[in-house]
Amino acid sequence: MRWIELADRVFASRYAELDQTLGLVVGDDRCLVVDTGTDEHHGAEWAAAVREITALPWTVVITHAHWDHFLGTAAFPGADVWAHPRCTAEIDGHARDQAESWAERYRESGRDDLADRLLAARVVRPTHEVVDHVELDLGGRSVTLVHPGRGHTDNDVLVHVSDDGVVFAGDTVEQGAPPSIGKDGYPLEWPAALDVLLDLGPRIIVPGHGEPVDPGFVRGQRAELAVVASLFDGVRSGTLSVDEAVAQSPYPAEATRPALERGRVA
Numbered sequence: 001m002r003w004i005e006l007a008d009r010v011f012a013s014r015y016a017e018l019d020q021t022l023g024l025v026v027g028d029d030r031c032l033v034v035d036t037g038t039d040e041h042h043g044a045e046w047a048a049a050v051r052e053i054t055a056l057p058w059t060v061v062i063t064h065a066h067w068d069h070f071l072g073t074a075a076f077p078g079a080d081v082w083a084h085p086r087c088t089a090e091i092d093g094h095a096r097d098q099a100e101s102w103a104e105r106y107r108e109s110g111r112d113d114l115a116d117r118l119l120a121a122r123v124v125r126p127t128h129e130v131v132d133h134v135e136l137d138l139g140g141r142s143v144t145l146v147h148p149g150r151g152h153t154d155n156d157v158l159v160h161v162s163d164d165g166v167v168f169a170g171d172t173v174e175q176g177a178p179p180s181i182g183k184d185g186y187p188l189e190w191p192a193a194l195d196v197l198l199d200l201g202p203r204i205i206v207p208g209h210g211e212p213v214d215p216g217f218v219r220g221q222r223a224e225l226a227v228v229a230s231l232f233d234g235v236r237s238g239t240l241s242v243d244e245a246v247a248q249s250p251y252p253a254e255a256t257r258p259a260l261e262r263g264r265v266a
């Protein structure tokens with residue numbers, strides 16, 4: 001694990017596993033933990049790292065309902081846990097399915113230790129809702145939680161630290177790999193979600209996976225996702241075959257073909 005100090009008492013924490021990036025914002029009265037990690041073991045390691053920086057009470061925000069962002073929450077006892085209501089619904093309904101399906105992938109690649117940890121993680125339900133946006137007072141500084149519309153999922157939440165121009169973007173932005181357009185993604189709406197992010201005027205954007213980036217990087221990813229959206233639309237309306245769309249995609253075939261296949265039946 002490696003800390004990056006982004007601004008005064010604003011930190012990103014980088015992990016080798018999944019190239020993941022977690023966040024921490026420290027106020028005068030409490031701190032805000034952005035995502036809790038892949039399982040309770042990881043969550044405990046993350047909580048201990050937070051405690052090296054601050055002893056203040058913690059609040060948690062979950063950027064979206066993908067297992068690697070919320071299965072460490074049990075390591076933050078007593079915390080208020082903020083999330084979009086559809087994130088809570090997905091955690092209620094499918095956290096176990098997500099864990100089982102990824103545990104299977106870990107076992108296939110010989111990583112039984114990670115599979116066991118994943119299956120052992122207790123699922124913690126978020127306690128507070130971010131429907132549109134919510135301002136949290138951390139004492140001497142406030143942070144805004146923003147749902148930018150549908151993009152990477154239908155329950156993405158951005159964390160805007162306005163006094164320092166930092167946005168924690170969850171997986172709406174990805175560095176080091178193409179954005180993940182999973183079966184619960186909304187490629188047609190994703191560019192507009194990034195417009196909401198860019199309109200916040202950030203100086204630094206922290207992806208859920210990869211290194212912190214600048215607004216120019218996000219504008220570039222937005223332009224690529226707009227191409228993907230037009231290809232998805234072309235497949236959906238029958239003007240493009242999936243193979244033609246894959247050939248025109250700015251991302252490798254394996255990153256876009258599943259989404260384009262879904263476009264065909266959308």
Ligand SMILES: [Zn+2]
Nearest residue numbers: 064066152171
């Ligand atoms: Zn995700």
